[in-house]
Amino acid sequence: MARGLFDVVVNPEHSEDTMTVVANCINGYEHELHTLRDGTMVVLKKEGSPGKEIRIVREHDDECLFHYIEMGPATAQAAKLRGGARCLLEYNELEQTMTLTKISVNKERVIVLTEKGQPEPGVRIGYSLLIKLGMADARRSRTVRARRGNTSVKLRLSVPQNELSEQFVLSAGAAAKLRLGNGQPCLLAYDQAARTLSFSPLSDAPESVDPSTGSAPNDSAQPIKSSYRSRSAQRTVAKTVTASRSGKSRTRKTAPSRLFVSKQPKAPKPEPSSKTGESAVWISPKLRRGRR
Secondary structure, three states, X not given: OEEEEEEEEEOOOOOOOEEEEEOOOOOOOOOOHHHOOOOOEEEEEEOOEEEEEEEEEEEOOOOOOOOEEEEOHHHHHHOOOOOOOEEEEEEEXXXXXXXXXXXXXXXXXXXXXXXXXXXXXXXXXXHHHHHHOOOHHHHHHOEEXXXXXXXXXXXXXXXXXXXXXOOEEEEHHHHHHXXXXXXXXXXXXXXXXXXXXXXXXXXXXXXXXXXXXXXXOOOOOOOOOOOOOOOOOOOOEEEEEEOOOOOOEEEEEEXXXXXXXXXXXXXXXOOOOOOXXXXXXXXXXXXXXXXX
């Protein structure tokens, strides 16, 4: 069974007998759909019916934000999906069948940073993190509701221009209301249906190499790309060190400076229901890392 996470695009002009699959987007998660080739005929399984045969069209998009599938309105209605939704695509190569399961909640592990001097409750979410959480609707409204326990706060949302940023920065007042500290690791969840962020502090938290200052790093700094991107690779820089005794130079590889240094075990992939249209939760496997 091959899997991949995709956003849904409903196009009234799209053929109802085909489905377009685009899986090369910069913010998309790694997927297993390499055997789902262009022109493959599959049966789209639907609960309570024999399913519908469709032809897969594989395309590439140089400007896409998150992997997506495009279909006609009738196909989307049959799969109980709406435009802008996120779904788990499961492809059974042996049976030549496909199942689409709606993902209602997306989760990411983040480091909560706080920023002083903000007069109103606000949150700054890096564009890359925003896309991973499926928060396009919140960006349009410019506000988002954040919740922890019985505390709920309406936050003004801002997104830095750096499209690779994965920071999550709360105003000091909002962080205090939600009882979150600077540098605190959390499992951040966004519910697309309720349009609400929620927080679950992590007990197995890495230690910060910077003391808690109450301020966030400069957004102009280039963040480390997520390990989910297949094209990303961590770079090392060569640093010349002069030997004190011989007077000769030697080259040593050192890792780039990072705000947080940790190794997190890879969490298991979600096990959503195989029934088409049912809701599920997607949890990303690794802790997000920021960079000065």
